Amino acid sequence: MKTKYIAFCIAVIGAGVALLHYRPSRKGIDDPVTFLQEYVRIHTVQPKPDYAAAVSFLKNQAAADGFVTQEIPLSSGLPALIITRPGTDPHLPALALNHHMDVVPVGDAKLWKQPPFEGRVVDGVIYGRGTQDMKGVGVAHYFALRALKDKPLKRTVHIIAVPDEEVGGFKGAQLLMKTEPFKKLNIGFALDEGVPSNEKTTLLIKVAERKPIQIRLTAKGIQGHGSKLLCDNPIGTLAPVLARIAQFQETQKSKAQNVDPGTLLSMNITSLEAGVVNQGKVALNAVPATACATVDVRVPPTMTMAQGHEVIRSLIGSTPVTYEVLATIEDPRAVDQEQGDLMYEQLAQAIATEQLETSPLYFEATTDLRYYQHEGIVGLGFTPFTCPDNLHGIDEAVPVQDLERGVRIMREFLLKFCA
Numbered sequence: 001m002k003t004k005y006i007a008f009c010i011a012v013i014g015a016g017v018a019l020l021h022y023r024p025s026r027k028g029i030d031d032p033v034t035f036l037q038e039y040v041r042i043h044t045v046q047p048k049p050d051y052a053a054a055v056s057f058l059k060n061q062a063a064a065d066g067f068v069t070q071e072i073p074l075s076s077g078l079p080a081l082i083i084t085r086p087g088t089d090p091h092l093p094a095l096a097l098n099h100h101m102d103v104v105p106v107g108d109a110k111l112w113k114q115p116p117f118e119g120r121v122v123d124g125v126i127y128g129r130g131t132q133d134m135k136g137v138g139v140a141h142y143f144a145l146r147a148l149k150d151k152p153l154k155r156t157v158h159i160i161a162v163p164d165e166e167v168g169g170f171k172g173a174q175l176l177m178k179t180e181p182f183k184k185l186n187i188g189f190a191l192d193e194g195v196p197s198n199e200k201t202t203l204l205i206k207v208a209e210r211k212p213i214q215i216r217l218t219a220k221g222i223q224g225h226g227s228k229l230l231c232d233n234p235i236g237t238l239a240p241v242l243a244r245i246a247q248f249q250e251t252q253k254s255k256a257q258n259v260d261p262g263t264l265l266s267m268n269i270t271s272l273e274a275g276v277v278n279q280g281k282v283a284l285n286a287v288p289a290t291a292c293a294t295v296d297v298r299v300p301p302t303m304t305m306a307q308g309h310e311v312i313r314s315l316i317g318s319t320p321v322t323y324e325v326l327a328t329i330e331d332p333r334a335v336d337q338e339q340g341d342l343m344y345e346q347l348a349q350a351i352a353t354e355q356l357e358t359s360p361l362y363f364e365a366t367t368d369l370r371y372y373q374h375e376g377i378v379g380l381g382f383t384p385f386t387c388p389d390n391l392h393g394i395d396e397a398v399p400v401q402d403l404e405r406g407v408r409i410m411r412e413f414l415l416k417f418c419a
Helices: 002-021 032-040 051-064 135-147 234-255 305-316 337-352 369-374 400-418
Strands: 068-073 079-085 094-100 125-127 157-162 187-192 202-209 211-220 266-274 290-299 322-328 357-363 378-382 397-399
Touching (some): 032 125, 032 135, 051 079, 051 157, 094 135, 094 369, 094 400, 125 400, 135 157, 135 400, 187 369, 202 369, 211 234, 211 305, 234 266, 234 290, 305 322, 337 378, 369 378, 397 400
Parallel strands (some): 094 157, 094 187, 187 378
Antiparallel strands (some): 068 079, 079 157, 125 397, 202 378, 211 290, 211 322
């Protein structure tokens, strides 16, 4: 009897230990539409994105599907998430499927046809901030990889969810590249965002993007009375330079009628600041001591950053106007062009399986792709949607058909490029 009692106690204790290690199975979401709806409902809108909720959401889904995850805390205090599908050949350079978790503000939500953070499906279209830029693309990445989780792939694939892209990526992807965990991923290729094509028969593959030089122009004078003819007015000094910049921009706009705008240098004057202000009112009879303007310069891939600065200096000329660089990046590292061509070709072949054509895109703006390229990683940008481009716009949306087709295209690409 005593022996039976001891055995019973041991069994109970063993069951208790087993319960301590038991975790209820997490049921994941089985379709990309529902997944995108849930992702849109997480408020990752700048300037206070809820990254913790987004990372938790993605990690739970990845755990349910049996993927390996790694959360990387960045020195900025923001998180990045890596979801990994190991390949059978760890020596092959891995592929990164990059998307950013943050989204831009919605503006006046009353102007939206549907609430911007509910992910409603109306007439076959999913409405919500981030459906195009870029949660919808991240969902296409994830469900394509999920569809292949039981198929052998030689090349390791990492889905990388990053913060901060909408405000420059300086606290997100840029810092991620410098971490030891990232360096250990052995990434040789990256696929980031592009733009919807607005063409029913064509998708765009981003092959390059322009590089920013954001500057402040400053002219100095002497504050004085507005009635003086012989005054040193900094506005008068700055105005001719701004006129030359505006004329340069008009010339470039004319050229853009015949070539891709992403291949041209542009200069947009984005602010003007001058005047003597007292208690919120401008003194109409006072000449200010300084006049400033900011200019957003975008340098095409056919030019170096040094050449972009040469154009800026030429427009300033011999005037006493000075310029200060507020934000810029370095020229990307040279990468293996043959590998880039191969990646483009296999992505184009995947697109062709859906009876769609491809066209190269020279992107006018800048994305996180530049940080990969600075590390010598071969990269392209691709958004697998043919709907109208409405990035950052009111009523941002993606058709269900586009999302589901995007998953199929990405699946075909992964099979070709990684298997």
